[in-house]
Amino acid sequence: MEQNLSLYKIFYTVAKTGNISHAAKELYISQPAISKSISKLEDNLKVTLFIRNSRGVHLTEEGQLLYEHVKQAFDSITIGEESIKKITSLGIGQIRIGVSTTLCKYILLPYLKEFVEAYPHIKITIHCQSTFHTIKMLENNQIDIGLIGKPSNEKNITFHPVMEIEDIFVATKQYLKNLELREEHSSESIDDLVQVKGEPYPLKEAEIFKKANLMLLDEENITRVYINEYFNTHQIETNQILEINTMELLIEFAKIGLGVACVIKEFVLEDLISDRITEIPLSTPIGKRAVGFAYSRSTYLSPSMRSFIDYFKINQIASEE
Known part of the structure; x- marks a missing residue:
């Protein structure tokens, strides 16, 4: 399948434009390369995909069937690319937070109120449970970040203190x-x-x-x-x-x-x-003991996560001043 992806891209472009020369210009490759790729795909599938005439090419019955599926696949890719661009430009994303009920009420909620106002496009999901369960969820990648008491072992966790409690x-x-x-x-x-x-x-x-x-x-x-x-x-x-x-x-x-x-x-x-x-x-x-945000060292820091951490750090510095 991997070897055929480029062939399907060429097939899709030719079928969409209905013309090999137009497809060659759009893909920035030569017409002979286009024709060779179409022939190779037809040999692989053991069917004829295009009928050629003086005005260009048009799909056979088998070619039309294949085009409908390939078009759906490439449309999905396009939607995915546009979604990523939208996430990047508008800051749309999701953060899964684990926290105990107590820390959520007294520490997280006041912070979240300001963060949501600054980043309204980021979806926040709260998982309330004990700190033990929050740490397990971090290890299993079931949440992105947790608000917990400072653990005795920080080997696999990055910990950013928020405040001390007594x-x-x-x-x-x-x-x-x-x-x-x-x-x-x-x-x-x-x-x-x-x-x-x-x-x-x-x-x-x-x-x-x-x-x-x-x-x-x-x-x-x-x-x-x-x-x-x-x-x-x-x-x-x-x-x-x-x-x-x-x-x-x-x-x-x-x-x-x-x-x-x-x-x-x-x-x-x-x-x-x-x-x-x-x-x-x-x-x-x-x-006294420290409470703070923690996340796994192996976790991919999405743009939303980076915004969350950076916002916390900036506000912490401001409060200390």
Whole structure:
């Protein structure tokens, strides 16, 4: 078939123009070369494709049948070329993004709003799932880019940090007071714990984690892995754990006084300021971690992807200034 492609191009041009000399001019080859190619194609197919006369050539019945199929093929190629030109000139394209529900709400959506306004012709597809699944989809080329917490192994991933986030433990003051009363401690001491910042309270901290209803993201979430490592490193004992699969529910459950929740500080600043929840001081704060856009090193960076990455970098520089 590959050897016949040039023959079909010549056949198509001759059939379209109805004249060998016109086809030769359009293809920038000699008339004898045109005639030789037509003869070769006829020999390959073992049919006569053209009838020659003084005014030019016209298709035989077999030639007309072949022309209809060849014309459809070349029309499809032309449409493909025009589509590519349109994509290039107008910036039309598609980007598949993987992101957790939490990062989508608090980080991706504000960024996407401005990007879509700047590039309205680019189609955006959002796949919401855990960071673990997002990384797997990147590896399997099922998405183009992901917004994730910085992975421990960046061997096959290019990572562009967006911001740092800090994990903290929060609860309502009433819940902490009730917890203290249940353990037959004074409510005054727990007030000191939740109101004073920067003071070490290792004993009370240990009691809170051991006795409280501790609300954490489930094991499918990379944040849970990070918190489990913190507990193991500092030998923190926990007994009552309620697993929840979204950060939004963790925050809401904490606000209604259901327990102590591990949340991302940057996402609950308004609730902390309004005193709906309070941060529990830790003797050893949990280290901050980076969140950013990641894509496979083997991924082809389409014009749409390059626009997305460049737009992010430009806006990040502007925000830092």
